[in-house]
Amino acid sequence: MRPAATVGARSGATVDLHLHSTASDGLLPPAAVVSAARVVGLTAIALTDHDTVDGIEEARATAEHAGIRFVAGIELSAEEDGVEIHVLGLHLADVASLHDRLLELRADRMDRARAIVARLAELGVSISYDAVLAHAAGGAVGRPHVARAMMDAGAVSDFREAFDRYLGAARPAFIPKKKLTVGDAVKLIHAAGGLAVWAHPGTHAGDPLLSAVSAAGLDGLEVLHPSHGPEMVARLSALCDARDLVPSGGSDWHATPGATRTLGSQAVPFEWLERQDAALAARGSAASTIRAS
Ligand code: AMP
Ligand code: ZN
Ligand code: FE
Ligand code: FE
DSSP states (O other): OOOOOOSSOOOSOEEEEEEOOTTTTOSSOHHHHHHHHHHTTOSEEEEOOBTOOTTHHHHHHHHHHHTOEEEEEEEEEEEETTEEEEEEEESOSOGGGGHHHHHHHHHHHHHHHHHHHHHHHHTTOOOOHHHHHHHHTTSOOOHHHHHHHHHHTTSSSSHHHHIIIIISTTSTTOOOOOOEEHHHHHHHHHHTTOEEEESSGGGTTTSTHHHHHHHTTOOEEEEEOTTOOHHHHHHHHHHHHHHTOEEEEOOOBOOOTTOSOOTTTTOEEHHHHHHHHHHHHHHHHHHHHHHHO
């Protein structure tokens, strides 16, 4: 029988399958993320930058050197019924297949950052688009880079204030990204050989969205995430078992100074990674059966 997604059943080894680097809005370069993971004793990690796989090569090489298992990943922003849903792609085997679509998504992020800067100007906050781009340093541009430029300009005293007053959902300088449908995000991830996992579903899992999102071909749910309390974790674990979805988890670490999220904090059991491996293997054998018939 397959082991249940029980959080308490730890064999000791833990993994972290949701991490960001400077390839998107994290503060540490990919190699430094891996080194930090080694220091805290993680046995496997996934790099899951927003809309980019540019950090993967560096992270993979560093992880191989450090003796840590590396999972190539990504975090895509999608939309279902007007709600923003993040979808993690884990175990991407063919990252090159994503290239063209990711270029478009990142170009859209640049247009949106420019629009946010213009909106902030209307609100009396003067920062330059170049300052935002300087924080992004060639990576996928996001609101955290805008927040850092606002801090530099003294417009806000900290990161949280930037989101609470201006950049967060429904705040005056919030501008949505162009998003994929969940179905398209799942297709992209599957075409690259990965598993599609609903990231931090905690805020939406109670409504019919779960059915809609599962119907899009999702493979798993991110059960452990800093935004999930114990009750949510129990509910999501049960959902994974009931609907044959793989559990995943991670700290969604961005290396932000002073942030409460710490690397490895979710203590995701290694066994969950093995369940993901089994799901991939089952898909592979199903595909070869279809080819052979
Ligand atoms: P974006 O991809 O540009 O929409 O930015 C999303 C990122 O902004 C997330 O991954 C978080 O790092 C950060 N973020 C979003 N909302 C908040 C918030 N309310 N407070 C702090 N950081 C946030
Ligand atoms: Zn982020
Ligand atoms: Fe997210
Ligand atoms: Fe994330």
